Amino acid sequence: MSTHSTRSARDTAQSADILRLENVTKRFGSVTAIDDLSFTIRDGDIVGFIGPNGAGKSTTFDCVSGALAPTSGSVYYRGEDVTGRPQHALVRRGIARTYQTFRPLNDRTILENVALSQVPNSLFSLTDFRADTEERAREICERVGLEEYLSQTPDELPHAGLLRLEVGRALGTDPDLLLIDEPFAGLTSDEIDQTVKLFCSLREDGMTLVVIDHNMHGLLDLVDRVVVISFGEKIAQGTPEEIHNDPTVQEAYLGGEL
Numbered sequence: 659m660s661t662h663s664t665r666s667a668r669d670t671a672q673s674a675d676i677l678r679l680e681n682v683t684k685r686f687g688s689v690t691a692i693d694d695l696s697f698t699i700r701d702g703d704i705v706g707f708i709g710p711n712g713a714g715k716s717t718t719f720d721c722v723s724g725a726l727a728p729t730s731g732s733v734y735y736r737g738e739d740v741t742g743r744p745q746h747a748l749v750r751r752g753i754a755r756t757y758q759t760f761r762p763l764n765d766r767t768i769l770e771n772v773a774l775s776q777v778p779n780s781l782f783s784l785t786d787f788r789a790d791t792e793e794r795a796r797e798i799c800e801r802v803g804l805e806e807y808l809s810q811t812p813d814e815l816p817h818a819g820l821l822r823l824e825v826g827r828a829l830g831t832d833p834d835l836l837l838i839d840e841p842f843a844g845l846t847s848d849e850i851d852q853t854v855k856l857f858c859s860l861r862e863d864g865m866t867l868v869v870i871d872h873n874m875h876g877l878l879d880l881v882d883r884v885v886v887i888s889f890g891e892k893i894a895q896g897t898p899e900e901i902h903n904d905p906t907v908q909e910a911y912l913g914g915e916l
């Protein structure tokens with residue numbers, strides 16, 4: 659999917675681990691949202707990042723994507739220390755994320771939403787809408803299944819369409835590492851299947867995906883590995899089967915659905 663000139667620079671810096679967190683802690687006043695968290699994500703994997711409500715999953719994504727700076731600890735991307743770098747710099751390096759609460763530009767069409775995502779944090783007006791930008795946006799919309807909605811606005815999309823738009827806007831930044839926050843919430847089982855297929859196809863294109871969910875639902879057919887956190891600490895990591903049978907994980911879920 660690569661179109662950006664920055665990609666060749668990224669490729670030269672490839673390593674087996676695309677992402678490494680070392681002893682990352684994030685505090686909000688007296689609340690410790692992430693507590694000495696360390697894990698690695700291998701290039702090309704799809705990893706499930708699960709944990710009960712309030713475990714620190716979204717805060718971890720915020721620290722990786724540059725929305726928040728960790729209180730202590732380090733984040734390495736392709737072997738380079740990127741701790742505390744601003745979000746726009748990390749987007750250029752190839753890290754994108756989607757949000758649990760969708761954030762489309764409500765006064766723009768679907769096509770414009772995806773086109774504008776290709777030029778993050780720069781001054782850009784629709785009068786500068788270049789043909790190649792529009793062409794690329796069309797390709798992405800087709801890729802995520804929004805080709806029928808190009809001239810509509812986000813409020814005309816069903817919930818599953820808004821998720822696709824969120825993914826499409828992330829793809830507009832041409833990521834190598836895509837962090838996806840709770841994509842399956844509110845989807846029917848058919849929509850979950852289609853979303854799983856979309857994510858698998860992104861991996862086939864060379865992307866690495868980290869997918870948050872509360873539990874394993876929706877993730878089983880998708881992920882190679884799972885990292886589990888509870889109260890901000892990593893409590894387990896392994897294959898989906900290993901995680902499912904892990905007594906520490908079962909205890910964290912207090913008998914609830916894993």
Ligand SMILES: Nc1ncnc2c1ncn2[C@@H]1O[C@H](COP(=O)(O)OP(=O)(O)OP(=O)(O)O)[C@@H](O)[C@H]1O
Nearest residue numbers: 686689690691709710711712713714715716717718
């Ligand atoms: N900006 C903030 N200020 C204060 N506390 C925060 C802030 N953001 C998160 N927290 C707290 O940090 C902890 C972890 O929150 P986080 O949203 O990362 O968890 P989560 O695993 O993503 O939860 P959920 O699955 O419910 O989305 C929670 O106790 C939360 O209340």
